[in-house]
Structure formats: C-alpha cells, structure tokens
Amino acid sequence: MLRALHIRDFVIVDQADIAFDAGFTVFSGETGAGKSILIDALALALGGRGDATLIRQDAPRADISAVFDAPEAAAGWLAEQALDGPELILRRVIDSQGRSKAWINGVPATLGQLRDLGALLVDIHGQHAHQSLLQPASQRELLDTQGGHADQARALQQAWTDWRQAQAALDTARSDAAGQAARLEQLAADVAWLDELAPEPGEWPDLCARQSRLAHAQTLLAGAGQAIEALDGETGSAAQALHAAIQSLQALVRHDPSLEEHCQTLESARILCAETVSGLNAYADRLEPDPDALAQADARMGRMFEAARRFHVEPEALAEHHETLRTQLRQAEAGQDLDALEQACRQAESRYTELARALSAARRTTAGQLAAQVTAAMQTLSMDGGVFDIALADCKPSAHGLETVEFLVAGHAGVPLRPLSRVASGGELARISLALSVIASQAARVPTLIFDEVDAGIGGAVAEVVGRLLRELGMRHQVLCVTHLPQVAACAARHFQVSKATRAGRTLSAIRPLDEESRTEEIARMLGGLKMTVATRTHAREMLASGQAHQ
Template structure:
C-alpha cells in the first residue's frame, strides 16, 4: 500500500508531505485547488509522462517520491531486478529542460521499470475513464483485464503477426517466382565459385607471411649466416669478445666482489649469444629456397585478389563473405520452396485459430459474469430495472480475435439493451463506469486503488450509494478518491482538504488532514457552498454519522 507521498515544486504545489493509511481516504477542495494534481504527481512517480510544464514557476526542478509497502505480487519482479523490500521508494525528478531521472530504493531506474513496478502497486481510474468506455478497443481491453485474459490477448497478437508474416512470405514467393529464380541462380554460382576457392578464416595474413618468406628465402639465409658469423665466427666474433671479457673479470673479482655482478651479466650475455647462434642455425636448416611452394603461394594470392575484386570485399573477409552467401542461398532456396512456405502458413494459421477460439471462449464466460455483476450494481445506482449486457459478435480474423466486443445497456425496464455509445446519458455513463471500476477492482491484485472524480455526473442518493461502495472496497484495498460530493466524502475513514492561496503573485496549493471538527466544516462547505449556516453544519454532522455507520 501507499505509505507516503512527498511533493516538491510540482505545478502549484510548493511542498507537500502526505502520510496515508489503510481503508478509504478522500481528497476534497474547491475547483482549481489542485486536488487532481496529487494524482498526477503520484502517476509521475509511477512512470507517467513528464515535461517541463509540470515544474512550479520559477524553480529549477520538480521532485516527487512515493513510499510503498512491497506487496507479495511484486516479489518476483523485485527479485528479477535485484531490488529488495519491504519498503519501496519510487523517486522522480524533472528539470526545467524536461529531462527526467528516476530511482527505485536509491538505485537509478528507467521509466519502463517504474511503470512495470507501478502496475503491481496502484490502479488509477481517471476522471474521464467513462468517456473511454464509448470506444470499442477500451471495452475489449476492460473485458480482457477483468477476466485475466491480457496475456492471452498479447499472445494472440503475436500469433496474428506470425501468420501475417508467413502469408506475406508465401505471397512474395508466388508473385516473384521469376525474380527468385534469377536470384537463386546467381547465389548458387557465387557460392560454387567460393566453394572452389575455399577461403579459410584468418588465411590471408598467414598466406601473406608465407609468400614473403618464400620470396626472400635466399636473402634470409644469407642474413642468418652473416649473423652467426658475427656472433660465433673464427675471428673477432662476439662470442670470443665475451669470453675474453669474462676471463679478465674472473681474475680481478677475487680482489673486489663488486665486479661479481658485472661478471654475471657477461655470463648471461655469453649464454644468450650461444642460444641465438643455435637458433639461427636451426632456422637456416629449415629455410630452404622452394620455387614450387613460392609459385603455389603466388597463385593462391592471385586467386584471392581475384575473388576480392569479384565480390567487392577485402581479401581477409572472403571467408565471412562466403558464409554470408551460403546463408542467403539457403534462405532463397527456402523462399522458393512453395510447399514449405504453404505448410508454414497453415501452421501459423492453425496456431492463431486455436488461440483465438480459446480466447473467445474465455471472453464469453467473463462477459456473462461481468454483465450480471454490473446489472446488479445498476439497481443500487438509481437505474432500477436497468440491464447491462456484453455481446461478442463473430468477425473476420484480426489481431484481436474472431469476435468484436460491445457493451449494451438498457437504462430501465421494458427497453432492449442498445450500444452504450447511443443510449447512455452522461450521468448513466458515469454510474456504469463507476460500477465497472469497482467490480473490476474487487478482483484486482494491486493493493492501492485511486478514483479521480469518477463520481462526476451523479448526486443525491446515488452519491451516497457510491460512497458506501467505495467504503466497502476500502475493506479489501487501500482506496484513495478525489471527490466533490459530500455524500462520498462522508463515507471515508480519512479526509484531506486541498486549498489554494496566493503568495507573491503565485497560486499555491496546500494539503491538510482534517480532524472531526474541520471535517464537519468541509462537508458543510461541500453541501452549502461558501455561506455556512447552522443547518448545513448539522446536516454535515448527520451525513458523517450516517456515512460511517450506514
């Protein structure tokens, strides 16, 4: 659940530190005081869209932190991200240039991570949610979310994509058979040419070194012989000079031990000289002029140069190019295999149809259940005799299945249900939306539910029913609600007032928790406007008493 929200310099909020508790909490205040700004700030901490316009005027940045208790449902996600509970701190900072930074428990995080975690913590029902109910896509999404079909719907979308791609490959092969044949012949000829050459990875540098060695074999032999003569010849060689120097120092080292170090250096040089002579002699034995081998190396280099020019690549990349052409050839051969493409297309279609039928069956079962629950809720929301129905009509295969989803409603008894977009008034639509929100939230796994003025368009006795519905929901979830209805506010366990003031020409918003007396005053204000009377205060106290016990 949400434990605290800390807001700094967000829109018209200079600073707010709000502590939350379990159950049902409401926020109320005059129009324009900034009630919904609290929801916007929390949405930002949960990965919502941020921009420079959200920063309070004349300050460099906005800073928002939300503190949650980690629910069990988030344990797997936290483990995957190497994060730990039991407390979660989500922080978001936006600067004047619109740049955004985010952290989870002090660890830098992406907005995607905030959104993924936020989906496990909070469910926000916006004040305009009822308007989206008029859209077919929103109706289908709500049905799938309520029924737990979201993963099936995403899998079906992928199956549809796979089927479309398989069909496109088959269509391309059928329509461009001649072009594919030409491509196949060219690739086959190129691969055969390189198969004959058989370039090996790393062959080119080795070939260049071998050719250079064979081409200069005589000079290499002569140079090695000259070096051996200089190191160990019969007259004036390095070995003789080292031997003479060692003998001189050996006779003198008895008188001054300091010479022993130099004597050891000379001995090391003598040994190294002898090893070098041995190595050069072995090198000369192995290196013999080989005109045939040189001719083969020259010919191989010539063919590789020819191949490099033919395929417009460097000689050292011929092996990689050869493998790339082989891959293209295999793909082209597969593209010409109409039977294989047809089989792949049939498999993709079969997979899609199986998933679509399974999703359709699940949707139909959920539609019956959800329609019954909403119909029952309508009877308590001053829509006696009203009926809510969900029809699933067969349609051509699409990315979303084999059926369309449409919400139908009859506002009162004696009339057949008709599409929601054509018959529901604004007030009816708001009530149906609220019923759907409450019913869907009852099955939600997220611990915190937020309703941002979803009670717009209703009042009177209906508003009281709505308040009780939200209070009942608060027994299972933490419920936060921005409201303008005193009947709803009276049903809450806790009440915050949002007010605005002007300071130095700037409008600022403040949030204060209300005690029993100030809460009575706020309910009276919501009932009677700016003019307070004893009658409105008495009514407010009665409404609070009823809201807590009724």
C-alpha cells in the same frame, strides 16, 4: 500498498511528504488547487511520461519518491530483477533539460522496469477513463482484463501474425515460382564459388601479414643482422659497453654502496641485451626467403580480391558473406518446397483457430457475468430498470479474434438496448464507467486503487451510493480518490485537503491531513462553497456521521 509519497518541486508543489494507510482515503480542495497533481506525481514515479515542464518554476529538478509494501504478486518480478523487499522505494528525478533518472530501492532502473513493477502495485482510473469506454478496442480490452484472459488475447495476436507470415510465404512462392527458381540457381552458384574459395574468419589480416613478411624477407634478414651486430658485435657493441660499465661501477661499490643499485640495473640491461640477441638469431634462422610460399600467398590474396569485387564486400568480410549466402540458400530452398509451406500455413491456421475459439468461449462467459454485475450496480446508481449487456458478434478472423465486442445499454426500463457510444448521456456514462471500474477492481490483484475524479457528472443520492461503493472497495484494497463530492468524501476513513496560496509571488500547493473539526469545515465548504453557515456545518456533521456509520 502505498505507504508514503515524497514530492519535491513538482508543478506547483515545492515539498510534500504524505503518509498513507489502508482503507479508503480521499483528497479534496478547490478547483485548481492541485488535487490531481498528486496522482500525476505518483504516475511519474511509476514510470509515466515526464518532461521539464513538470518542474516547479525556478527549481533545478523535480524529485518524487513513492514507498510501498511489496505485495506477494510482485515477488516473482523482484526475484528476476535481483531486488529485495519487503519495502519498495521507487524514485524518479527529472532535471531542467528533461533528462530522467529512476531508481528502485536505490538501484538504477529503466522506465520500463518502473512501469512493470508499477502495474503490480497500483491501478489508476483517470478523470477521463469513461471516455475510453466509447472505443471498441477499450471495450474489448476491459472484457479481456476482467475475465483474466489478456494473456490468451496476446497469444492469439502472435498466432495471427504467424499465420499471416506463413500465408505470405506461401503466396510468394506460388506467384513468383520462376523468379524464385532463378534466385535459387544464382544463390547456389555463388555459394559453390565461395565453397571452393573457403574463406576463414580472420584469415585476411593473417594473410596480409604473412605476404608482407615473405615479400620483404631479405630486408628483414638484413635488418635483424645489423641489430645483432650492434648489440653483440666484436667491436663497439652494446654488450661490450654494458660489460665495461658494470666493471667500472663494481670497482667503486666498496667506496659507495649506493652504486650497487645502478650495477644491478646495468646487469638487467645486459641480460635483456643477451636475450634480445638470442631472439633475433632465432628469428633470422626461421626467416628464409621462400619464393614458393610467397607465390602461394600472392595467389590467395588475388583470389580473395577477386571474390571481394564479385560480391561487393571487403576481403575481410568474405567469410561472413559466405555464411549469409548459405543461410539465404537454405531459406530459398525451403521457399521452393510448396508442400512444406502449405503444411506450415495449415498448422498456423489451426493454431490460430484453436486459440480463437478458446478465447471466444472465455469472452462469452465473462460477458454474461460482467453484464449481470453492471446491471445490478446500475440499479443503485439512479438507473432503475437499466440494463447493461455485452454483444459478441461474429466477424472475419483478425488479430483480436473471431468476434467484435460492443457494450450495449438501456438507461431505464422499457428502453431498447443500444450501443453505449450512441445512447449514454455524460452522467450515465460516468456512472457506468464507475460501476465497471469498481467491479473490475474487485477482481484486481494490485493492492492500491486510485480514482481521479471518476465521479464527475454524478451528484445527489447517487454520489452517496458511489461513496459507499468506494468505501466497500476500501475493505479489500487501499483506495485513494480525488473527489469534489462531499457525499463521497464523507465516506472515507481518511481525508486530505489540497489548497494553494501565493507566497513571495509564487503559487504553491499544500496538502494536509484533516482532523474531525477541520474535516467538518471542508465538507461544509464542499457543500456550500465559500460562504459557511450553521446549516452547512450541521449538514456536514450529519453527512460525516452517516458516512462513518458503517466503517
């Protein structure tokens, strides 16, 4: 679970160090105080998108760190990444140029790694999550996630892609048989031409060097001879000069031993000179003019130049191009085999159908269970007699299966079921969204659940029920909730207040944990606004006592 969040220079927060515990925790504060900034900061540490606009004014960078206890579900991922637990520190820094850096336990990490790990640690339900429920894709995704068959859905999408590709290959082969035959014939001729030439990888540079050496054999021999004469000739050679210098210094060493070092250096030079002469003599012995070898090298270069012009590539790329044409020829030959293409298409279709039917069965089971759970939850959320259902209608095969998914709702008894997007009011939609979020989260494997004002549009007795739902959820998960409802806040085990103030011309946000007395004041503020009365304080204490009665 989340243990701590450290925020530096983020939006209007200059510095915040927040320690968390298990159970249900709420954050409250006046509108604009920065309650949701905490969620945004945590989302950034989990790999969310960020830019320079998130940096507090006049600060060089924003720096956010989140500390977690590593859950068992993350053990496999951590092992794959060679990272250790049991504590996980996710850090994200964004500078004034918008550049981002990330670390996991001090090891540089990519945003993709942060997101992958974050998905195993935290599930965030945003303020406008209920709006996404109006989209068919979101409804289908929620159903698959709740049923634990998201992997099946991804496998089905891949099977659909494979089937479409196999069908496209078959259609192309059938519709352009003459063109395919002509291409096959041309490819076969090109490959045969290059088979005869047989260019080898790395051959061209070696061939160029060999041809140059053969073409300039006389010049090379003459130059080597001149170098040998200069180094070890009968008169005035380097070897003679070195020998004379060594003898002169050796005669002086007895007078000054420090000259021994120079004698040794000259001796080394004499040895190198002798070795060079030996090597040049061997080189000259090997390098004899060979007109036949030169003619062969010239002919080979000519053939490779001809091939390069024919295939519009550089001579050094001929071997690679040869292999490319071979691959294309094999593919073209396979594309001419209609029987094989038809069989591949049938196999891809069969695979898709098998996966689609299995997913359909799983969706039907999950739809019935989820509909019953949400219907039961609606009865506690001032929607007595309301019914929630999930319609699965047959459709043409697609990447998403053999059926469409549509959420239906009847807000009250005696009202017919209709699509959620057409009949739910804002308040009803928010309540259904919250019920779905809580029910889905009960099955979630992530240890920390965050609700960012998902109770918008709810009030009165319904708000108290929502608070109890979140409190019950906090018995199984760590639950963090940004709320403006006193009924919800009163049910939490811990309460933080977010406030803002202007200091030295700068507006800054602050977060502080509330004790029993200050918590009563905050609940009273949430109940009665800025004007505090004895009645609102009394009501606040009663609400807290009721909310804590079943902790």
